[in-house]
Amino acid sequence: MLRTMLLLFYLIVFNFEGQAQVKIKLFSDYSPQSVCVTVTEGRYEILKSNGENLALSKNDRVTITSLNGLLTVKPDSAAGFNDSFIVLKGETGKDVFALVIPGKKLVKRNYSGDLACSAGKRSIVLFNTCPSEDYISGVVVAEGGKQQNIEYYKAQSILARTYMFKYIEDNFGESDYLTDNTDCQVFFGITSDPAILKAVELTRGQVIIDRNKTVIECAFHSNCGGVTCSSGDVWLTHKSYLKSVTDPFCQNSRNAKWEKSISLDRWVNYLKRSGYTGRSDDPSAFSFSGLLRSDNYTIGSFGMPFTRIRTEMHLPSAYFTVNLKGDSIVLNGKGFGHGVGLCQEGAMKMARQGYSYRQIINFYYNGVLIEDISKASILPQLKILLAGYGKGHDNKAKKEVLLPASEGFIVQASR
Numbered sequence: 001m002l003r004t005m006l007l008l009f010y011l012i013v014f015n016f017e018g019q020a021q022v023k024i025k026l027f028s029d030y031s032p033q034s035v036c037v038t039v040t041e042g043r044y045e046i047l048k049s050n051g052e053n054l055a056l057s058k059n060d061r062v063t064i065t066s067l068n069g070l071l072t073v074k075p076d077s078a079a080g081f082n083d084s085f086i087v088l089k090g091e092t093g094k095d096v097f098a099l100v101i102p103g104k105k106l107v108k109r110n111y112s113g114d115l116a117c118s119a120g121k122r123s124i125v126l127f128n129t130c131p132s133e134d135y136i137s138g139v140v141v142a143e144g145g146k147q148q149n150i151e152y153y154k155a156q157s158i159l160a161r162t163y164m165f166k167y168i169e170d171n172f173g174e175s176d177y178l179t180d181n182t183d184c185q186v187f188f189g190i191t192s193d194p195a196i197l198k199a200v201e202l203t204r205g206q207v208i209i210d211r212n213k214t215v216i217e218c219a220f221h222s223n224c225g226g227v228t229c230s231s232g233d234v235w236l237t238h239k240s241y242l243k244s245v246t247d248p249f250c251q252n253s254r255n256a257k258w259e260k261s262i263s264l265d266r267w268v269n270y271l272k273r274s275g276y277t278g279r280s281d282d283p284s285a286f287s288f289s290g291l292l293r294s295d296n297y298t299i300g301s302f303g304m305p306f307t308r309i310r311t312e313m314h315l316p317s318a319y320f321t322v323n324l325k326g327d328s329i330v331l332n333g334k335g336f337g338h339g340v341g342l343c344q345e346g347a348m349k350m351a352r353q354g355y356s357y358r359q360i361i362n363f364y365y366n367g368v369l370i371e372d373i374s375k376a377s378i379l380p381q382l383k384i385l386l387a388g389y390g391k392g393h394d395n396k397a398k399k400e401v402l403l404p405a406s407e408g409f410i411v412q413a414s415r
């Protein structure tokens, strides 16, 4: 029973205010051996696995290093100690800490909420538990870019929230955390950008659902090149809401066009390795130009998917023409990314032209609804957890969160 409860509350939980909390594995693309944590707002306590506590005030710094399966914890203001697992627990409800990895040229990152640290085999393992809307605002700045119109940020906030719930639902019972890299959504910590914070707050709880009330796979990309792709053409998974759309909004944007030159020899060798057995004495045969997005690059009876060429040649998009110029093959492409779902540069332009976030989302996703998460058809277990999330706060449903134990977060529900 306890195990079931733990699984239930691992990914998304409620704190004292009834606000949803999420757990994120930090530095998923790195294996830091050491981190420096500085309290920048509020107060923290280091909770040791033996039950003892150590208080940290604003500006206090602690260096945590993992070595041979043990953490060495060195606060600047107190004696160091060893432990296998510690939690830095925020004490005021408005607690923020900064993280840096010594020796890494990474910008200092700020996080809200709590930080759990354990010693991995070769590195330190870090989990941040923070309010879900803090997480969403961090995702919006990492995935959505800076200095944009608030209607675009509202759309991007809803995408980030929709993606988060979809990820939680898809991984429920298998994984107990979100990652901070492209396996999930990129998250470099919280943001103080007022437009993003406002956009997240104004769309609080809103997600995109399809006609069956299912939370959608809200794919997005940088620039579609003028036409988005149907999901079935790229991933072989048909979704009614991920249909090709002609996009007049992104065409003069930064990532609208690209060009890449490849020597003719390299191109021919690449094609031969890919199964082309035809003639190569007439290079003009390699040219391929289409006015619209095509599925396959074809030479006579030979054909291979543009999506495959894009992946193997590391191209910005799978939407390009092939032209012979002297001894070179020149690829003239449009767009950046897989082309499915919302086109970010098109959405930015729509927002600048006065379209609302609802119009933007409905332009790129076919036949969807933007609703509070409480209206979505989701796992019954998540439904219970989400009782107090979004609009129509139910404070009676608030939960208590108890941290920590040496084996991880223990979350206890109380009504």
Ligand SMILES: [Zn+2]
Pocket: 223, 224, 225, 226, 227, 228, 247, 249, 250, 251, 343, 345, 346
């Ligand atoms: Zn576009």
